[in-house]
Amino acid sequence: SIIYFVVGVLFIISHYCHNSNMALISKVLIIPPLMVIFILNLKLDSNRFHKYMFAGLFFSWIGDVLLEVPGGGEVMFMAGLGGFLISLLLYAVIFFSTPGKNEIFHNRFYLLIPVLLYGIAMALFLYDHLGEMRLPVIVYETVMITMLAGAVSRIGKVNRTSYIMVLAGAILFIISDSFLAMNKFVQPVSLSTLIIMGTYIAAQWLITTGYIKQFRQELS
Numbered sequence: 001s002i003i004y005f006v007v008g009v010l011f012i013i014s015h016y017c018h019n020s021n022m023a024l025i026s027k028v029l030i031i032p033p034l035m036v037i038f039i040l041n042l043k044l045d046s047n048r049f050h051k052y053m054f055a056g057l058f059f060s061w062i063g064d065v066l067l068e069v070p071g072g073g074e075v076m077f078m079a080g081l082g083g084f085l086i087s088l089l090l091y092a093v094i095f096f097s098t099p100g101k102n103e104i105f106h107n108r109f110y111l112l113i114p115v116l117l118y119g120i121a122m123a124l125f126l127y128d129h130l131g132e133m134r135l136p137v138i139v140y141e142t143v144m145i146t147m148l149a150g151a152v153s154r155i156g157k158v159n160r161t162s163y164i165m166v167l168a169g170a171i172l173f174i175i176s177d178s179f180l181a182m183n184k185f186v187q188p189v190s191l192s193t194l195i196i197m198g199t200y201i202a203a204q205w206l207i208t209t210g211y212i213k214q215f216r217q218e219l220s
Contacts, residue, residue: 001205004033008201015193020070027068030201031061034208041212049094053211056090059083060204077184078136084177085140088147091207095150095166098214100157104149111152119145122178129185137181148174158214165210172203 011026035057042050063083069076104111123141130137151170154163176199183189183196 001033001037001209004030004037004205005201007033008197012194012197015197024068024070027064028061031057031064031204034204035061038208038212042215049097052090052094053208056087056094057204057208059087059090063087081136081140085143088140088143088173091170092143092147092150094211095147095154095170098154098157102153103156104153108155111155112149115145115149115152118174122181126181126185133185137185140177141181144174144177162210162214165206165213167210169203169206169208169210172199172206176200176203 007026007029011023011030014020014022014026035054038050038054038057044050044054060083063080065080066072066076066083067080072079119141123138126137126141127134148170151167154166157163158166176196179189179192179196179199183192189195
């Protein structure tokens with residue numbers, strides 16, 4: 001975890017120092033430590049959702065790399081968006097497939113209301129700024145909100161630590177992507193890299209370690 005956060009900080013520093021080579025190298029090296037943590041703690045062949053989770057990290061890594069390719073333009077942006085889209089889809093499937101009673105669809109549906117409202121608000125806010133990117137961004141946002149709803153749906157199914165960590169990670173992931181969208185399509189955001197990458201790095205660590213803790217603690 002220390003290596004993971006150190007590499008993440010190195011990327012942010014490299015970006016603000018305009019060292020494109022170091023930024024690319026450090027961006028490539030952000031997710032791998034999380035993948036190592038995951039393999040060291042959970043056996044991939046013991047649960048198919050472990051494989052999905054590892055694949056989610058892999059496609060996040062693909063997205064990271066493609067978004068950082070120098071001079072990649074819209075093509076690499078779309079490709080990177082595709083990597084993260086697959087990652088979010090996998091996370092959503094994992095979260096909704098958590099064994100246990102789906103209280104969220106019975107007596108706790110109210111917990112999904114803030115998620116839905118945020119999704120609608122973001123879509124309306126960005127809609128007029130997206131141009132030709134309108135469809136892919138709306139599709140991406142829909143999957144992103146679905147992932148957050150999946151994190152909420154784990155309530156009562158896993159131990160408290162795992163639930164809080166994964167939910168916090170999902171929220172930070174959405175904050176990161178929201179600032180990314182605002183910075184790209186609406187107007188430049190002050191300290192955008194610090195905000196976007198800071199929340200993203202924390203999000204991936206919380207989701208990964210929170211998922212691991214689901215299998216390391218008794219349900220409480």
